Each structure stands twice: as structure tokens, then as C-alpha cells.
Amino acid sequence: MNKGFNEEEAKIKVNSFIQERNIRVIYSKDVFVREEEINSFEMEVNKKLKEIGKEYLKCHKPDSIILLAFRKINVNRIISTDEVFREGAKFLGLDGENIPSLSSNISRELRKIFDYKRKYKKSR
Numbered sequence: 001m002n003k004g005f006n007e008e009e010a011k012i013k014v015n016s017f018i019q020e021r022n023i024r025v026i027y028s029k030d031v032f033v034r035e036e037e038i039n040s041f042e043m044e045v046n047k048k049l050k051e052i053g054k055e056y057l058k059c060h061k062p063d064s065i066i067l068l069a070f071r072k073i074n075v076n077r078i079i080s081t082d083e084v085f086r087e088g089a090k091f092l093g094l095d096g097e098n099i100p101s102l103s104s105n106i107s108r109e110l111r112k113i114f115d116y117k118r119k120y121k122k123s124r
Contacts, residue, residue: 024073031069038064045088057084067092 018025038061045059063085070078070089077095080086086096 026069026073031072033065033068033072037068041068041088045084045091048091049084049087054083054087057087059084059088063088067094070094 017023042059042061042064045064049055049057049059063082067078067085067088071092071094075094077097078085078089079097079099080089081099083098086098089096
């Protein structure tokens, strides 16, 4: 199913993309995370989320594995729209920053429009 693609050219393009964007590839063999560590972290995060009144959030395996791997390779800052991911990062001592999603930006702009109309609407 090789449709005109050359494996060597693809590798060169991928490596170029990674280097140009300063991306660090993380291999599972470099940051092995034990199952007990994952389960313990998830329980701890879910307990802390409940304590701060965010019981609607639940930490789960993909997030916990990534966060624990990040800690092992000394990543100190994450940027994500996922609140559970950011909160979990904070519990590990990582700086967690939000990226406003498109829907939140739209909601904010709509609120501005409707607040403006309410504020300047003529009384009858």
C-alpha cells in the first residue's frame, strides 16, 4: 500500500518537523511508569479534587500516565484545555496553564454583546 511515499523521505520530514518545533519525543522505555504508581496517583488526585469541590472531575489512566511520565523527565509546565489534566499537574507540582477553547471564546463574546445590549437598551 505504498502510494508513492518513500520511508526515508518520511523520516527526514518527521525529524525536521520535530527539530523545527523543539519537540522532545518521549519513549515508553525511557519513562516506565508502574501500574501501582498510576493507581495511587489517580486515587490521590480524585481525593484532592473532591476536597476542593471538583468531584465532577475524575483523573483517569491516559492523563495520569502522561503526567507521571512528564514528572520523571522533569517537564515543569503543561498547557491544556483539559481541567483534570491541569489540576493533576498542579498536584504534582507542575505549572498548569489553560488555553481558552473556541467555545469559551465564543461564549465570552456573546456575553459581551448581550451585556452591551442590556446596558444601553432604551427604557420604554
